[in-house]
Amino acid sequence: MAKKQYAFYPGCSSQKGASASNFPTSVGVVCEKLDIQLNEIPDWNCCGASIGYGEGGELPRLVINARNLAQAENHLAGQDIVSGCPACWLATRETVERLHESDSLLAETNEALKEAGLNLKNTVKARHIVEVLIEDIGFEAMKKPVVKAIEGIKFAGYVGCQTNRPFGIAGESFENPQYLDRMIETVGAEAVKFDQKVTCCGGALAFSEPDKSQKQIRDIVESAYDHGADMIVTPCQLCQANVEIYQSEINKKQGTKFSMPVVYYSQLLTVAYGGSAKQAGLDGQLIRAEKLERIAGKQ
Amino acid sequence: MTTATPKYRNNFLKEVEANVEEGHWVKMCMQCGVCAGSCPLGPHWQHSPQKIFMMIRAGKREEVLTSDSMWMCTSCYNCIVRCPRKLPITHIMHGLANYAHRLGMAPKGQPTEAIAKLFWDNLVKTGRVNELKFSLAMYFKDGFVQGIKNAMAMQGIGLGLVKAKRLNPMEILGGHACKDKSGIQKMVAKAREIEDRRKGFSGAGA
Numbered sequence: 001m002a003k004k005q006y007a008f009y010p011g012c013s014s015q016k017g018a019s020a021s022n023f024p025t026s027v028g029v030v031c032e033k034l035d036i037q038l039n040e041i042p043d044w045n046c047c048g049a050s051i052g053y054g055e056g057g058e059l060p061r062l063v064i065n066a067r068n069l070a071q072a073e074n075h076l077a078g079q080d081i082v083s084g085c086p087a088c089w090l091a092t093r094e095t096v097e098r099l100h101e102s103d104s105l106l107a108e109t110n111e112a113l114k115e116a117g118l119n120l121k122n123t124v125k126a127r128h129i130v131e132v133l134i135e136d137i138g139f140e141a142m143k144k145p146v147v148k149a150i151e152g153i154k155f156a157g158y159v160g161c162q163t164n165r166p167f168g169i170a171g172e173s174f175e176n177p178q179y180l181d182r183m184i185e186t187v188g189a190e191a192v193k194f195d196q197k198v199t200c201c202g203g204a205l206a207f208s209e210p211d212k213s214q215k216q217i218r219d220i221v222e223s224a225y226d227h228g229a230d231m232i233v234t235p236c237q238l239c240q241a242n243v244e245i246y247q248s249e250i251n252k253k254q255g256t257k258f259s260m261p262v263v264y265y266s267q268l269l270t271v272a273y274g275g276s277a278k279q280a281g282l283d284g285q286l287i288r289a290e291k292l293e294r295i296a297g298k299q
Numbered sequence: 300m301t302t303a304t305p306k307y308r309n310n311f312l313k314e315v316e317a318n319v320e321e322g323h324w325v326k327m328c329m330q331c332g333v334c335a336g337s338c339p340l341g342p343h344w345q346h347s348p349q350k351i352f353m354m355i356r357a358g359k360r361e362e363v364l365t366s367d368s369m370w371m372c373t374s375c376y377n378c379i380v381r382c383p384r385k386l387p388i389t390h391i392m393h394g395l396a397n398y399a400h401r402l403g404m405a406p407k408g409q410p411t412e413a414i415a416k417l418f419w420d421n422l423v424k425t426g427r428v429n430e431l432k433f434s435l436a437m438y439f440k441d442g443f444v445q446g447i448k449n450a451m452a453m454q455g456i457g458l459g460l461v462k463a464k465r466l467n468p469m470e471i472l473g474g475h476a477c478k479d480k481s482g483i484q485k486m487v488a489k490a491r492e493i494e495d496r497r498k499g500f501s502g503a504g505a
Contacts, residue, residue, distance in 0.1 A: 046428050049428070055415055057494055058394065063489075114489075166389070205340070205371075
C-alpha cells in the first residue's frame with residue numbers, strides 16, 4: 001500500500017529536548033504501522049501559541065502562520081498540513097480561515113511575507129493528526145496492527161480544550177466528545193467515565209496565574225482518581241505537561257498525594273502495536289506510567 | 300506609549316470595531332451571559348465578557364481597557380462554541396488585551412501581559428520558542444532576588460524535566476532556531492508596521 005503523504009508541522013514543544021520531546025517518538029511508530037508518511041515542513045517556525053496575541057497582535061500572528069503555509073505550498077505541494085500539537089493546528093487553521101474570509105488580510109499578509117521571499121496562495125488544508133487517524137485511517141484500520149491489548153488499565157480520556165474547541169473533530173460534540181474513549185477501547189483498554197474530559201488545564205496561564213491554574217489541574221486529577229482511573233490519556237502537549245508537572249506542586253501546597261501518570265494517545269497505540277517503552281517515549285514521563293511500561297515490556 | 304488616533308475618542312464602540320481584532324462583532328452580543336458562566340477563570344475576573352461588551356457599547360473606554368478581565372483568558376474557547384450568536388469571544392478578548400497593551404493601559408504588573416510579551420519576543424528572535432530561556436525570563440521578570448526564589452522553588456520540576464529529556468540546559472547557548480531567522484524578523488516587523496498604520500498607532504514600527 002502506498003503511504004499517505006502529509007506536510008508535517010511538528011511545533012516547538014516536540015523538538016529534541018523540549019517539553020513534549022517524548023511525543024514524536026510514539027507518533028513515528030504509529031505512522032509507520034499505519035502507512036502514514038509525515039514530511040517535515042522545511043524551516044517551519046513557531047505558531048505563536050495561545051499567548052502570542054498579547055504582543056503579536058493580529059497580522060503578525062497570521063503572518064508567522066502564513067509562512068509555514070507558504071513553505072508547505074512551495075515544498076510539499078498537494079499535501080495537507082498536519083500537526084500533532086493542538087495550538088499549532090489551531091493557529092494554522094485559524095490563519096487559513098481568516099485569510100479565506102478577507103482578501104485585504106491576505107494582501108497584507110503577502111506584503112509582509114515578501115520580506116521573507118514568500119507568497120501565499122492559501123490552498124493548503126490544516127489538520128490535526130487525530131483527524132488523520134479518524135478520518136483517513138479509521139478505527140477499524142487503527143485496530144489492525146494491535147498485537148498487545150492494553151488490558152487491565154483504566155484510562156481517563158482527557159480531551160482538554162484546543163483539540164476540541166473551537167474546531168474540534170468533525171461530528172463530535174464540544175461538551176462530550178467520544179473519539180478519545182473510542183481510541184482507548186480500540187487498543188483493548190477501559191475508558192472510565194470522566195467528568196473533567198473537556199476542562200481547561202489553565203493553558204499558558206499555568207505560568208502567569210499558577211494558583212488559578214492549579215485549581216483547574218487539581219479538579220482534573222481528582223476526578224480521574226474519583227472515577228477509578230489508573231492514568232490520564234490526552235491528545236494535547238500542554239494538557240500533558242500542565243497536568244503532569246504541577247501535581248508535585250499541588251501536593252506540596254495542598255497536602256494531596258497525587259501521582260497520576262499522564263500519557264499521550266500515541267503512546268497507548270505504540271504499546272498496543274508492540275512498541276517498547278522507549279519507542280513509546282515512556283521514559284519521558286515525570287510520573288512513570290508503570291502499568292503501561294509493564295505491558296510494553298511483556299514479550 | 301503609543302496613542303490611538305483621536306477620531307474615535309467619543310465613540311468607543313466605533314474605536315473597538317476599527318482597532319480591535321474581531322471587534323466588529325461586539326454589537327451582536329445579546330447579553331445572555333452564557334460566556335460568563337462558561338469561563339474556567341470566571342470567578343477571578345473583574346468583568347465577564349458579557350459585561351465588557353455592554354461596557355464597550357456604553358462608551359466606558361477607561362474601565363474596559365484597564366480591566367484585568369481579558370488577561371484571564373486561558374484560550375479554552377468554551378465561550379466561542381457556546382455563544383448562541385456565534386461571536387468569536389475568545390478572539391475579541393485577545394484583541395482587547397492586545398489593544399490595551401499597545402495603548403499602555405493594561406493593569407500595572409499584569410502577569411499574563413508580561414509573559415505574553417516575553418513569549419513573543421522569545422519566538423521572534425529565532426523563529427522558534429526557546430523553552431529554557433522563556434522559563435528563566437519568566438522567573439526573573441520581577442527582579443533578580445525574586446528570580447532566584449522562583450527558580451529555587453521550581454528546581455525540583457526543572458531537574459525532573461531535564462532527567463526526562465524534556466528540558467535541555469544547553470538551550471541557554473542558543474538552541475533550536477530557524478535558518479531564515481532574519482527573514483522572519485523582517486516579515487514580522489513589516490506585519491507590525493502594516494497593522495499599526497491601519498490602526499492609526501502613532502508609534503508605527505516595533
